[in-house]
Amino acid sequence: MTYFVCVxxxxxxxxxxxxxxxxxxxxxxxxxxxxxxKYDVSCASSGTTRPAVKGGIGTATGWxxxxxxxxxxxxxxLFKILLTNHCxxxxxxxxxxxxxxxxxxxxxxQELAELTIAFYQRNYIEGLFLSSGVMRxxxxxxxxxxxxxxxxxxxxxxxxxxxMKAIPGASDELIAQAGRYADRMSVNLEIPSEENLKxxxxxxxxxxxxxxxxxxxxxxxxxxxxRKKFRSAPRFVPAxxxxxxxxxxxxxxxxxxxTLASALYRRPSFKRVYYSGYIPVNxxxxxxxxxxxxxxxxENRLYQADWLMRFYEFKATEIVDxxxxxxxxxxxxxxxxxxxxxxxxxxxxxxAPYEMILRVPGIGVKSAKLIVVSRRYGRLSIPQLKKIGVVxxxxxxxxxxxxxxxxxxxxxxxxxxxxxxxxKQKNRAAxxxxxxxxxxx
Amino acid sequence: xxxxxxxxxxxxxxxxxxxxYARKRFPDMILSDTDQQPLFADERYVVDMDKEKASxxxxxxxxxxxxxxxxxxxxxxxxxxxxxxxxxxxxxRKNIDHPQGVELNFGDxxxxxVKEIAQQVSREAHRLVQFVRFQETADGIWxxxxxxxxxxxxxxxxxxxxxxxxxxxxxxxxxxNQGLYWDxxxxxxxxxxxADLAALRLGQLEGEKQSDEEQLFxxxxxxxxxxxxxxxxxxxxxQRQHMPKKYWxxxxxxx
Numbered sequence: 001m002t003y004f005v006c007v008x009x010x011x012x013x014x015x016x017x018x019x020x021x022x023x024x025x026x027x028x029x030x031x032x033x034x035x036x037x038k039y040d041v042s043c044a045s046s047g048t049t050r051p052a053v054k055g056g057i058g059t060a061t062g063w064x065x066x067x068x069x070x071x072x073x074x075x076x077x078l079f080k081i082l083l084t085n086h087c088x089x090x091x092x093x094x095x096x097x098x099x100x101x102x103x104x105x106x107x108x109x110q111e112l113a114e115l116t117i118a119f120y121q122r123n124y125i126e127g128l129f130l131s132s133g134v135m136r137x138x139x140x141x142x143x144x145x146x147x148x149x150x151x152x153x154x155x156x157x158x159x160x161x162x163x164m165k166a167i168p169g170a171s172d173e174l175i176a177q178a179g180r181y182a183d184r185m186s187v188n189l190e191i192p193s194e195e196n197l198k199x200x201x202x203x204x205x206x207x208x209x210x211x212x213x214x215x216x217x218x219x220x221x222x223x224x225x226x227r228k229k230f231r232s233a234p235r236f237v238p239a240x241x242x243x244x245x246x247x248x249x250x251x252x253x254x255x256x257x258x259t260l261a262s263a264l265y266r267r268p269s270f271k272r273v274y275y276s277g278y279i280p281v282n283x284x285x286x287x288x289x290x291x292x293x294x295x296x297x298x299e300n301r302l303y304q305a306d307w308l309m310r311f312y313e314f315k316a317t318e319i320v321d322x323x324x325x326x327x328x329x330x331x332x333x334x335x336x337x338x339x340x341x342x343x344x345x346x347x348x349x350x351x352a353p354y355e356m357i358l359r360v361p362g363i364g365v366k367s368a369k370l371i372v373v374s375r376r377y378g379r380l381s382i383p384q385l386k387k388i389g390v391v392x393x394x395x396x397x398x399x400x401x402x403x404x405x406x407x408x409x410x411x412x413x414x415x416x417x418x419x420x421x422x423x424k425q426k427n428r429a430a431x432x433x434x435x436x437x438x439x440x441x
Numbered sequence: 442x443x444x445x446x447x448x449x450x451x452x453x454x455x456x457x458x459x460x461x462y463a464r465k466r467f468p469d470m471i472l473s474d475t476d477q478q479p480l481f482a483d484e485r486y487v488v489d490m491d492k493e494k495a496s497x498x499x500x501x502x503x504x505x506x507x508x509x510x511x512x513x514x515x516x517x518x519x520x521x522x523x524x525x526x527x528x529x530x531x532x533x534r535k536n537i538d539h540p541q542g543v544e545l546n547f548g549d550x551x552x553x554x555v556k557e558i559a560q561q562v563s564r565e566a567h568r569l570v571q572f573v574r575f576q577e578t579a580d581g582i583w584x585x586x587x588x589x590x591x592x593x594x595x596x597x598x599x600x601x602x603x604x605x606x607x608x609x610x611x612x613x614x615x616x617x618n619q620g621l622y623w624d625x626x627x628x629x630x631x632x633x634x635x636a637d638l639a640a641l642r643l644g645q646l647e648g649e650k651q652s653d654e655e656q657l658f659x660x661x662x663x664x665x666x667x668x669x670x671x672x673x674x675x676x677x678x679x680q681r682q683h684m685p686k687k688y689w690x691x692x693x694x695x696x
Contacts, residue, residue, distance in 0.1 A: 027661060052606055065567075070669055072672075
């Protein structure tokens with residue numbers, strides 16, 4: 001908001017009126033550009049620590065902070081906003097595609113920087129997540145975005161978190177500059193296979209998306225190398241990169257999605273892959289399925305599978321394979337694996353290694369760690385396991401303990417166990433199954 | 442039954458440990474003067490706080506327990522729950538008696554309970570960091586009313602001091618009627634008169650006490666909150682799970 005400094009008396013009235021209409025304009029921009037940004041699910045403010053700088057505003061804590069939760073249950077950590085919803089592309093799945101008849105607008109870099117600071121000062125947000133439609137061309141758009149983050153970091157001495165989209169097709173020079181200001185950068189793959197991307201977004205290609213990803217990674221590795229030699233060498237995207245895949249807009253299988261995700265996680269710079277259940281924003285396009293509701297359960301299962309790959313030492317090929325290309329919607333992927341591999345069980349929690357305990361359904365990372373340190377003091381009983389946090393409803397079929405009669409998955413058969421663990425779930429509404437997205441890393 | 446009476450300070454509690462080992466009398470109950478006293482007690486000892494003895498107990502714990510375990514003990518102390526004294530007493534005693542300490546034996550009820558309470562306290566502290574909302578006052582101070590379950594102001598002050606070093610702020614605990622004021626140089630305690638406090642409890646500053654821009658940015662934030670919601674995914678239950686209703690009182694976006 002530009003304020004008019006009025007020196008003459010009557011000017012203040014004029015100034016006030018202008019201010020009011022300007023504010024209404026900004027309110028409208030905010031409404032349009034937040035609405036257009038909401039389908040990007042990433043919101044994490046984690047992965048980097050920024051200690052306070054003298055005379056500046058803001059810090060980053062390393063683990064991310066959610067400042068609010070919208071009625072859809074999603075976290076607001078960053079001020080997620082588009083610089084503009086003008087777009088030269090016409091991607092079938094996108095609400096901002098050029099053939100859509102929607103109101104178009106754009107923030108000036110100054111307006112957006114001021115709003116970010118005002119929100120930050122009130123503890124509404126951890127920082128800015130800046131994305132944008134592609135205006136004129138990728139370079140022009142990237143330049144405008146760069147102006148916002150430059151203003152924030154230099155003029156306002158903003159030291160909070162910044163997540164920035166890299167616009168595919170923008171020059172390396174611009175992305176290199178952005179990487180100096182941003183904590184995290186991301187480029188969205190959106191569609192899990194190249195042939196389907198070609199179908200839905202003929203103007204885009206995988207190679208165009210992978211190019212900035214590679215460039216960001218290279219910059220990160222170089223900066224890390226430099227900083228080993230000189231501690232003061234500038235940081236480059238210290239919180240790494242992420243991407244998003246839309247689920248259910250194309251016939252791609254979970255196997256395809258998880259194989260792609262696990263390939264991405266093998267890259268050293270990759271911190272997160274987000275899965276976004278497709279919401280039919282553009283009805284009437286014959287290339288897209290007419291879904292009654294977004295595939296929330298499938299999205300949830302994919303996040304669980306993602307967790308298994310990142311924290312439970314599972315390989316994508318163990319979670320899905322040729323004979324099971326899609327995740328079972330009725331049981332979580334860990335239970336699914338356990339039921340397909342009864343020969344692995346039962347596990348004796350009082351003697352088995354950590355990696356094996358981690359494979360037991362109903363035992364999470366925290367419980368597994370507590371079990372491993374506590375059992376040195378003596379055998380753990382079933383009530384103790386329960387208190388530690390083991391969900392016996394699921395774990396009982398997969399562990400042995402002296403007190404427990406041998407009623408494991410091997411005696412009861414996987415089919416029986418499957419019936420037992422799905423019975424109650426069937427009654428639960430889908431909303432309960434919606435994934436409680438954890439933003440920490 | 443053996444009863445200890447102490448002065449309700451942490452050092453006082455550590456003095457109880459020293460006293461117990463010196464006299465070989467271990468309490469079934471540790472209370473302070475202000476607590477409801479039991480009608481009968483076989484033995485009753487008034488334990489005076491002794492800084493030196495307390496620090497001897499603490500330094501022996503420092504040798505045996507990790508920093509994490511010691512921080513968990515402090516969290517339990519901050520919780521002020523009725524079970525605090527006896528729980529900490531048993532926890533310390535078990536650690537003293539066991540040659541290597543028992544801090545990792547989560548099969549033990551007391552060790553697990555200490556961890557549980559510490560987690561509750563740190564969750565509550567984290568929620569403060571999440572859900573504090575500052576409002577800019579007409580005199581340029583950023584004001585935030587809070588109402589946490591535990592007395593957490595001292596725990597979160599560091600976070601806000603470093604994050605908002607250049608803006609003067611007040612974090613005000615409306616249930617305990619005490620606040621901290623950061624004037625960009627130092628943190629001082631403040632408290633308001635009962636009349637002011639009643640107005641503060643409402644959460645929203647009155648119009649004339651707000652800065653000119655405050656209403657405007659609150660309106661912008663509410664608009665943002667509305668626009669960023671995906672209607673096809675409404676899930677109020679999940680919202681409440683992450684952000685329980687008791688925190689809504691002071692949340693700008695939900696007024």
